[in-house]
Amino acid sequence: MVGVSFPRSRGLYPLDPSMQDDASIRAPFSVSFEHRVFFTRGAFEPANSLLADCLDPTRDLADAVGGAAAEARVAFVLDAGLVNKRPSLPDEAVAYAEAHEAVRLAHPPMVVPGGEIAKNEPTILQSVLQMIETSHLCRRSYLIAVGGGALLDLAGYAASIAHRGIRLVRLPSTTLAQDDSGVGVKNGINAFGKKNFLGAFAVPHAVINDADLLATLSARDWRSGFSEAVKVALVKDAGFFEQIERAAASIAERDAEAAQLIIRRSAELHLRHITEGGDPFELTEARPLDFGHWSAHKLEQLSGYELRHGEAVAIGVALDSVYSSLAGDLTAPEADRVLAVLRALGFELDHPLLDDPRLLDGLEEFREHLGGGLTISLLNSIGDARDAHEIDPAVVRLAIERLRGTTRA
Numbered sequence: 001m002v003g004v005s006f007p008r009s010r011g012l013y014p015l016d017p018s019m020q021d022d023a024s025i026r027a028p029f030s031v032s033f034e035h036r037v038f039f040t041r042g043a044f045e046p047a048n049s050l051l052a053d054c055l056d057p058t059r060d061l062a063d064a065v066g067g068a069a070a071e072a073r074v075a076f077v078l079d080a081g082l083v084n085k086r087p088s089l090p091d092e093a094v095a096y097a098e099a100h101e102a103v104r105l106a107h108p109p110m111v112v113p114g115g116e117i118a119k120n121e122p123t124i125l126q127s128v129l130q131m132i133e134t135s136h137l138c139r140r141s142y143l144i145a146v147g148g149g150a151l152l153d154l155a156g157y158a159a160s161i162a163h164r165g166i167r168l169v170r171l172p173s174t175t176l177a178q179d180d181s182g183v184g185v186k187n188g189i190n191a192f193g194k195k196n197f198l199g200a201f202a203v204p205h206a207v208i209n210d211a212d213l214l215a216t217l218s219a220r221d222w223r224s225g226f227s228e229a230v231k232v233a234l235v236k237d238a239g240f241f242e243q244i245e246r247a248a249a250s251i252a253e254r255d256a257e258a259a260q261l262i263i264r265r266s267a268e269l270h271l272r273h274i275t276e277g278g279d280p281f282e283l284t285e286a287r288p289l290d291f292g293h294w295s296a297h298k299l300e301q302l303s304g305y306e307l308r309h310g311e312a313v314a315i316g317v318a319l320d321s322v323y324s325s326l327a328g329d330l331t332a333p334e335a336d337r338v339l340a341v342l343r344a345l346g347f348e349l350d351h352p353l354l355d356d357p358r359l360l361d362g363l364e365e366f367r368e369h370l371g372g373g374l375t376i377s378l379l380n381s382i383g384d385a386r387d388a389h390e391i392d393p394a395v396v397r398l399a400i401e402r403l404r405g406t407t408r409a
């Protein structure tokens, strides 16, 4: 064998196979996961056993010694925005645990601020970690997070780092969290002024999408999730895009049944991408589910998080669709359909921050966050995306002008 030989005593791990000698140990391994997303209504009604059934009871040492029945130790983290609108929720969680003997509350339900502040304010993370510590949750216990995407990202991050990972059950309470973020395997908080700078990939123990949790959403948070549905349709499924076109007006009028069909299909497409796309932990550069997100993340940040993620995604998806048509792939009428469906859902596609020269910094920040070379998804056609490795700032500016022209027409 040609090459450097590594000293046996140090046990070094050569990266180049030609450098391998007898001292090297290589042992590829794989770990199998099951990603479970359930759909229900009234998840906190005592008669609904779905949540309890999701928990695997484990006998902790004290139980084993005392011979008590196996129980799951759980702690709830609830989104304050949701609790403000549904003040009975903490009591409902307690009553649910009391009604299911296999569910043992390790701590009274904890209510923490929802929205982006949950990811921006480090003391909130600290308080969740503190609760995990004082209630002695272990790797076989459950953190049950109920809230919007931001609260779920925060709680998921806390769960993923406490004891290097305690079990997480998510009950997403916004349309965006039910049709996209809550279904994912990413958790994280913002730091150093950058979105999701700290985070971890971790597969949740279970996700429960309770349609009734959406009843209290504001108009803008109701709307926000559907830009992610449009996004996933654009990169994966032309038929689904047409379905959203047909449902858009009903969804804008808050037709819960029409919305459920879209939320469910969007969640399924996101889940299938994770479980079948071959790259659940995003080791490669291609990131189709981040279509429209390079500018969206920057717009959110530049707006001081006044813009909701879903609102920024609507603008970003519109921008990259127009860019795709200017770059010669997507046809102009197809780009117009994208803008039309977003507007029919009620999204505003213009924003003063589109003029901010810092917008283009979003490209480099996006590249750095994902690693490797710049890889941006663009559309060949509705339902078919491709990777682009260069974005022309002049064409971005032209796309913004076109977007403006169309928006204001």
Ligand SMILES: NC(=O)c1ccc[n+]([C@@H]2O[C@H](COP(=O)([O-])OP(=O)(O)OC[C@H]3O[C@@H](n4cnc5c(N)ncnc54)[C@H](O)[C@@H]3O)[C@@H](O)[C@H]2O)c1
Pocket: 079, 080, 081, 082, 085, 113, 114, 115, 116, 119, 147, 148, 149, 150, 151, 153, 173, 174, 175, 176, 177, 180, 181, 182, 184, 185, 186, 187, 188, 195, 213, 214, 215, 216, 217, 218, 221, 224, 225, 308, 309, 310
């Ligand atoms: N982890 C991922 O893969 C992933 C993917 C997409 C987005 N995200 C993240 O998700 C976040 C956005 O999530 P979001 O759109 O759900 O918004 P959000 O979590 O910011 O919530 C918006 C507002 O709605 C309130 N709220 C939540 N549920 C409610 C309910 N049922 N009734 C009334 N008010 C309620 C919240 O308190 C908050 O004020 C962003 O931080 C984004 O980066 C994460």
Ligand SMILES: [Zn+2]
Pocket: 180, 228, 293, 309, 313
């Ligand atoms: Zn998103």
